[in-house]
Amino acid sequence: MPLPYPPGARLLARPEAVEPCPTCADPLGRGYRTCPTCADPVDALWKADWDALPADDELPATVLAAPVGTHAWTCVDWAMRLLSCPVCRTELGTGPACLHCAKSDQARWAWDHTAPAGAMTANEHAIRMAVAALRGAGERRDTVIAFWRLALPHLLVGAVPTQAQVGRIRVHLIAGRHEELDEAPGFAEMAALADLPWRSA
Template identity: 60%
Template sequence: MAQPYPPGARLLARPDQAAPCPTCGTLLGRGYPDCAACAETVDAYWLADWAALLSGNGVAEGTAEERDLAAMVLADDPGAHPWTCDDWAMRRTSCPYCRAELGSGALDCLSCASADQARWAWDHTAPPQAMRPDEHALRLTVAGLRSAEHRRPGVVGFWRLLLPFLLVGRAPTREESRRVRLHLMAGREDELSEAASVEEMAALPALPWRG
């Protein structure tokens, strides 16, 4: 049966532009999930959808019913709920094997790996209007940062740089991503961090070869 694919992360307005976090001083979102203020800002988009799901089902937060609802959401077909609710249900569930938040454990935990893999069915089967490219990138980035200790540092650095801009709805083009990754590999994280936009990050001038 066709699922409704209700969109996610659209209940709250996005910020107009990337701005510094009052707590950690980086562009808001870059401290995710360790900086509480960055985490609160980012998670608010997921929580708004989850709160709507809870109230739609007459379930209160922090109850046993909430855990049951999370299990039901995870058992449903992709597209039955907003993708944000699938993510939040995973966060409310511990992995039966490694006890980490489901889907965020070590890469060799098969239970986490299969939960993480299953969630992306939403993105791959959704009709185009249900998910914009920046929303897919936001989902991917946040999921990755929640298991940052298991990921390659270069990828984590790329995600952190990008997150503030994904929050304002700006996804990098393939070419911009390629250039930012090149600058990162060249050890230019400081310059990238100071850039005020994706364009600026991608447009850092090439360094002269040092010999």
């Protein structure tokens, strides 16, 4: 019997537009995860799915031990948050330079790669990557983290950048154009920042 691959992050409505966070004044979501007001609406998408599972003390371990596609990807992530790494003791999957964490983080992405059509949208895959990275999983290069911080408020409202836009935005990040990117109303505007005069020659 094929595994169900229940979708994740679809129980709650997304905010309709990017609005300033009442606490930190950045676009809501950009302060993830240091600003609790920014983190709440993001984490709520995961927690709604987790709370829909039957309560059980062993649930985090059970969810992680189940074959890929048994539970929603959000529940896999939430189980990892609830468990600490037996080797480095930080949140499972986020320990810097910890091989066990690296393996746990790698394993979670099997969901995205094997899910049938319709089980996960490009936006859901991107917001999953953003939140994992901002919690410390995977690659820690400054430009990667900066990209996800920049992107999260827009991913939260359902937007998704094209590969070409991601490439352009990375170029602007490497050039240090953080203020202009921070103020752009969406991915298209971030990607469309004009080349700096000294670069366009």
